[in-house]
Amino acid sequence: MKFAARINSFKKSPLYKKISVLDCIEIISKIDGITHIELNYPEHFENIKVEEVKEALIKHNLKLSGIALRYDSKFINGEFTNPNKEIREIAIKETIEAVEICNKLDGEVTTIWLAYDGFDYPFQVDYNKALDYEVIALQKVAKMFPNSKISFEYKPYQPRVYSFIGDISTTLMLLDEVGCDNMGVTLDFCHMLMKKENPAYSLALAVRKNRLMGFHLNDGYKDNDDGLMIGSVHLMQTLEFIYYAKRYNYEGINYFDTFPIREDPVKECEMNIKMYKKLNEFIDRIGMDEVEKLINKQDAIAVQDLLYRVINN
Ligand SMILES: [Mn+2]
Secondary structure, three states: OEEEEEHHHHHOOOOOOOOOHHHHHHHHHOOOOOOEEEEEEOHHHOOOOHHHHHHHHHHOOOEEEEEEEOOOHHHOOOOOOOOOHHHHHHHHHHHHHHHHHHHHOOOOEEEEOOOOOEEOOOOOOOHHHHHHHHHHHHHHHHHHOOOOEEEEEOOOOOOOOEEOOOOHHHHHHHHHHHOOOOEEEEEEHHHHHHOOOOHHHHHHHHHHOOOEEEEEEOEOOOOOOOOEOOOOOOHHHHHHHHHHHHHOOOOOEEEEOOOOOOOOHHHHHHHHHHHHHHHHHHHHHHOHHHHHHHHHHOOHHHHHHHHHHHHOO
């Protein structure tokens, strides 16, 4: 199983004072069970060279899960849908650079989260014009790198009041329109909860359209991108999500998109890995066929008995 840690959980932790990305890689390499790290572009490449990252990964025996785009505040009015053509083009250029770096570092997937492509007021945007811009930009990037995986991470809101692409169905519709096999979807557990989606159902839909590319695992109370430890709030939905990941033979990265602020980020990440493995083992112990039989019964009491078996273990 592949488990990836979030650099900023360490870089921005009050426990560590002004540490570099290379320091973070060294700390993360000591986490029990970790296999990958993920870097943001351009954020994490401001003071270091790609070659230095490559050396650090080899030295500490870690792989790169991928590069995540972090578009800065010049895109405040939108990345691919910005009303200013020049800014739209800069967004495309930065995305291309991110895929190139991901490839240089043998990363598995470049993840696009469009923080600013959305709207806040009625009459603020022309929706279909914006979606056209979205499709054109994604096609341009995806066609340039037919052998690279590029994944779209949707989020319903924050920082915009509405995102253009804010749920699983709109994402799958968008990817259909883009029409490139190398583009998929990254499912962020908190983002799904924010949209009141049931995460396992979103996973099933992504598989149905052959677009599943990445997981961002975490937990929260639904309204906000809380970034809590996995299973801490929605235990059964996390178990169900892991069950379907197994059922559909998900072999991608399990990236913990959590925000340990008061917690030791090493212990927090280890706890996430332990929890994932424990839930995974629980399903193995019950048996995939048995869980499928349980689902086919459509019996809520039998499901509650599954929860009983989780806590009675
Ligand atoms: Mn995420």
